[in-house]
Amino acid sequence: MPPDLDRFSAIRKGLLEYLVLKIVAGDKVYAADILGKLGGTEFATQEGTLYPLLSKLRRAELLDYQWVESEAGPPRKYYRLTAKGRSWLGELNAYWKTLHATVDRMGE
Amino acid sequence: MQPVIHASLHGNAFVIEEAGYLALRAYLDRAAAQLSADPDRDEILGDLEQAIADKCARHLGPHKSVVTAAEMAQVLAEMGPVGTPAEVGPDAPAAPRAAPAAGERRLYRVLEGGKLAGLCNGLGAYFGLDANLVRAIFVVLALLTHGAWLLVYLVLVFVVPAAGTPEERAAARGLPFSAQALVDEAKRHYATLEQELQGPWARWRASWSSGTREARRQAREAASAARGAWQDQRATWGAAAPTAPPAGPPPIPPPHSSSVPPPIPPTAPPPSWPAPPPVPPAPPPARYARQVAAALMVPVVAFWGSALLVAEGVCAALLIANGRILGWSPGLPLWGSLVILMLLGALLRRPIAAAGAALRRAPATPLSWLPVWEAAFWIGFVALFGSLAWTFTPELRSLAHDLPGAWAKVLASWHASH
Numbered sequence: 001m002p003p004d005l006d007r008f009s010a011i012r013k014g015l016l017e018y019l020v021l022k023i024v025a026g027d028k029v030y031a032a033d034i035l036g037k038l039g040g041t042e043f044a045t046q047e048g049t050l051y052p053l054l055s056k057l058r059r060a061e062l063l064d065y066q067w068v069e070s071e072a073g074p075p076r077k078y079y080r081l082t083a084k085g086r087s088w089l090g091e092l093n094a095y096w097k098t099l100h101a102t103v104d105r106m107g108e
Numbered sequence: 109m110q111p112v113i114h115a116s117l118h119g120n121a122f123v124i125e126e127a128g129y130l131a132l133r134a135y136l137d138r139a140a141a142q143l144s145a146d147p148d149r150d151e152i153l154g155d156l157e158q159a160i161a162d163k164c165a166r167h168l169g170p171h172k173s174v175v176t177a178a179e180m181a182q183v184l185a186e187m188g189p190v191g192t193p194a195e196v197g198p199d200a201p202a203a204p205r206a207a208p209a210a211g212e213r214r215l216y217r218v219l220e221g222g223k224l225a226g227l228c229n230g231l232g233a234y235f236g237l238d239a240n241l242v243r244a245i246f247v248v249l250a251l252l253t254h255g256a257w258l259l260v261y262l263v264l265v266f267v268v269p270a271a272g273t274p275e276e277r278a279a280a281r282g283l284p285f286s287a288q289a290l291v292d293e294a295k296r297h298y299a300t301l302e303q304e305l306q307g308p309w310a311r312w313r314a315s316w317s318s319g320t321r322e323a324r325r326q327a328r329e330a331a332s333a334a335r336g337a338w339q340d341q342r343a344t345w346g347a348a349a350p351t352a353p354p355a356g357p358p359p360i361p362p363p364h365s366s367s368v369p370p371p372i373p374p375t376a377p378p379p380s381w382p383a384p385p386p387v388p389p390a391p392p393p394a395r396y397a398r399q400v401a402a403a404l405m406v407p408v409v410a411f412w413g414s415a416l417l418v419a420e421g422v423c424a425a426l427l428i429a430n431g432r433i434l435g436w437s438p439g440l441p442l443w444g445s446l447v448i449l450m451l452l453g454a455l456l457r458r459p460i461a462a463a464g465a466a467l468r469r470a471p472a473t474p475l476s477w478l479p480v481w482e483a484a485f486w487i488g489f490v491a492l493f494g495s496l497a498w499t500f501t502p503e504l505r506s507l508a509h510d511l512p513g514a515w516a517k518v519l520a521s522w523h524a525s526h
Contacts, residue, residue, distance in 0.1 A: 031155070032162075046188025047159045048139070055148040055155075073165075074119065074158065 012043055018096065019043055020053060021081065021089045024063050028080045054079065062088055112174055118157035122164055123173055128180030139190035160187060216271035216280040225265040233281045238461060244454050248447055402467045403481060409467065410485035413460040418493035420453040422501050428514045429503035442521035
């Protein structure tokens with residue numbers, strides 16, 4: 001990350017919630033899957049940030065989890081979107097498109 | 109060879125090198141403090157522990173059963189700081205750092221700064237007294253009991269355990285112990301050591317310029333906090349835009365001058381996105397002002413402290429020379445009056461010593477030049493009062509000229525009373 005772009009870290013942080021919802025919408029996932037999908041992108045995230053965020057999204061009733069037994073190791077939390085989370089994600093998608101369009105149009 | 113510690117991470121047993129364990133504990137302590145306002149704190153901490161356990165397990169194998177300190181450091185670096193950068197919803201509380209709970213206080217011998225076995229030091233720490241006062245009381249008790257008190261001292265030395273570990277040293281003073289506190293303390297020590305290596309003048313200059321830098325930084329922080337709060341407010345107003353009906357003209361970018369938030373449709377309101385970033389915490393209290401106040405209070409404390417000290421010396425000289433102070437005779441043997449005088453002096457100086465200690469503690473950043481400043485005033489005032497006393501108290505002069513004679517007088521009074 002060039003140092004100049006560090007100033008935009010607030011944008012990346014603000015979008016993280018949206019991206020996590022998108023990832024969870026794709027499939028039932030567990031936390032390591034989310035980290036894996038974000039890793040290698042501009043939005044690479046660590047457990048220390050992800051777990052509090054997941055907890056907050058669950059409190060907002062946007063996603064939910066269930067315990068799933070695994071062959072190796074303890075049971076894992078698998079996350080999925082709630083109905084409320086799905087409709088909220090739809091709104092976010094629309095908003096993202098308008099934002100993107102606004103940014104593209106600006107200065108033309 | 110490395111000492112190891114057994115620890116359970118979310119129900120998984122691990123053997124960790126001691127240094128690694130301390131780092132892990134610091135990480136979890138800090139996480140718990142960061143999440144103190146989070147209703148799901150315990151659950152998140154459990155998740156974090158599980159994630160750490162998974163990462164640790166990757167470093168273990170059939171022939172490797174211990175997580176080394178280096179591996180733990182790597183694991184914790186992968187975990188990243190526990191924080192909630194995205195926790196920005198209006199409903200999400202800011203996560204203030206938990207106030208450290210006062211630790212339990214236990215009696216230990218504190219060898220650090222102790223004279224013999226650290227017993228008086230430990231007692232002082234336990235009762236919140238100056239260790240020197242405790243020592244003086246012990247000496248007086250030993251004299252009054254013809255040495256029998258020394259036996260008590262010896263017994264206590266054997267009965268009271270020495271504070272060996274950092275946890276115990278913290279408990280001796282009733283401080284909360286956390287590995288993080290240790291790390292912070294070590295950093296502070298390192299910073300002071302670095303300054304000790306420079307000359308006093310360089311130190312003074314460095315702390316002065318850092319003081320003014322600090323003041324400027326605080327002013328900048330306050331200004332940017334105010335700006336941030338304003339931008340957050342604007343962002344909140346803009347946030348309602350996406351929920352407007354999608355049909356119609358292209359959406360208007362967030363209003364620039366409108367001070368009325370756009371109406372939010374009655375359908376499920378957006379929980380939090382795109383909500384304002386958390387308002388930066390209020391700037392710390394003006395350390396700079398406190399540093400200046402401390403510097404101004406130092407002469408006052410030095411004035412009274414040195415006045416008391418000189419007065420004590422004059423009283424002792426008067427007692428030895430005349431057996432009375434300004435016409436008042438204590439009606440005790442000379443040695444007894446002197447001991448009481450010393451005790452009285454110690455008691456009277458106590459609040460002044462406490463005030464001095466409070467001044468030194470007052471600024472959050474250690475002021476390396478404060479002791480120099482303080483010493484200068486003490487030397488000055490002691491010299492001033494001392495020279496006045498020297499001029500106007502012939503007894504003081506004769507005491508100075510005949511110290512062995514004075515000592516013989518005290519000893520004679522001791523023998524006469526036995």
